[in-house]
Amino acid sequence: MEKLKLLAPAKVNYRLDVLGKRPDGYHELRMVMQRVGLCDEISIALSGTPGIRVTCGKVGVPDGPGNIAWRAADALLKLSGKETGIDIAIDKRIPVAAGLGGGSSDAATVLMGVNQLLGLGLSDERLMEIGVKLGADVPFFIFKKTALAEGIGDKLTAMESMPGLWVVLVNPGIHVSTAWVYQNLILTEKGTDTIIRGSYGTAAEVAGLLSNDLEPVTCGKHPLLNELKEMLLTAGAAGSLMSGSGATVFGIFEDEEAARRAAAEIAAARGWFAVAVPTL
Template sequence: MNSLTLKAPAKVNYRLDVLRRRPDGYHDLRMIMQRIDLCDEITITVADAPGIRVSCGREGIPDGPGNIAWRAADALLEAAGKTAGLDIAITKNIPVAAGLGGGSSDGATVLMGVNELLGLGFSDERLMEIGVKLGADVPFFIFKKTALAEGIGEVLTPLDGVPAVWLAVVNPNVHVSTAWVYQNLQLTSGKGEAKIPRFFENVSDLCSVLANDLETVTIPRHPVIGEIKGELLKRGAQGALMSGSGPTVFGLFDDERGARSAVDAMRKRGWFAAAVRTL
């Protein structure tokens, strides 16, 4: 086997509490993270010519060491003490700088894919240790389960009682820098005291937990996010929330039909929209 094609799914945050700023500049968080069936596709091929080559073909995403997929392959070869030739082709379907974790998922998928392709034998735990240095969301994509994520996102506890649901995912095509959002966050004290339930019977239970502290930074900067939330609720979503640092918004629906009909209406407004199932 000298080639592997893998899907790299996006995520949404059903919950994102920022607990405190840390001495290293990062923030301790408490999140509920869910993978969704909106995926990039990555083909990794072992090549004769040494070196790592990434092709992405999307304006604004670097092809070289600036690409998290490149850095993932490089970090893994370094940890294994090996050199190899690797061609990595990425088809981007996940909106970029969107709060959907697309770059982190590509990085996680390359770590897992190269590990398998070259038979390096690293455990998932070791891949997560390497991955967190590439991006705070990378370990979650290696974990591959709906999770309560703490620390900067790397302390993961599986959540078994989260129902699969249909989402309408809507992106107004403005780019948001995660670092900028954290820099501009006004922390409120007393965070982290409210208990988060860990079992949800249905969509409305799940909606009762929806909250994202980063909305307080991103929505005033991009009011269209608030508008999309309102539109989704008007079109039958049981709940709607911004994902991660934004600007993507997701609405939760009882069934596929509701999600698809909302997506049709959102596309008419000129926004990127997709009806997706949770994984």
């Protein structure tokens, strides 16, 4: 039986503006989302034994139907009407509940992989419609380009031009519930007149874009994250920010060596998860 091995990358949010709350509880957003080269490895194989099996073996990530990758495979299998079985193994490299979109990326990768393996021929637009029902971040990972994301995060426009940068991701092992962060956000009447351009040329220009309305909520509960942002700046980052709902904090660098040095220093000093990865 045919088998695929795929990489599911993480993301960071260069910008996350919350514009308002919708009647269904979701928030209207304006974000700039960037994929980075820290990836889960996913194997997907068709099997003669009906049913979907997902194994991950990472603490905090459920096997079976509790896994968003299982739900992604289930959605496509039901739509296809086929009787085949699907075996999915996830080698989890992306920190969990960390604001890096790991679960959403796994789901997007499984949608694309199962579409291919079952020969369904569904367009990316159709996969994004299916994906948004699994999680607001899923369509972005099917889009596969640095994006301005609006609506609940699913209305995507490609950025015209973005610099290739090095991103240092630091996660102090704090798990954050995205739902909790949105529930505890205090919406303020703030101007939304900051113009987000289609093109940015340097790390310094991207640093001017960095802002995240969810930061005060997560950093209020975990003040250590402010210290982490400072450490990244001291280590030479052009800018630093919390990603998504946190708790991962990232710094942007133009220079690979400087990024690798910063990650090694922070990992050695505090024993935290710290890696330097390129933007994709």
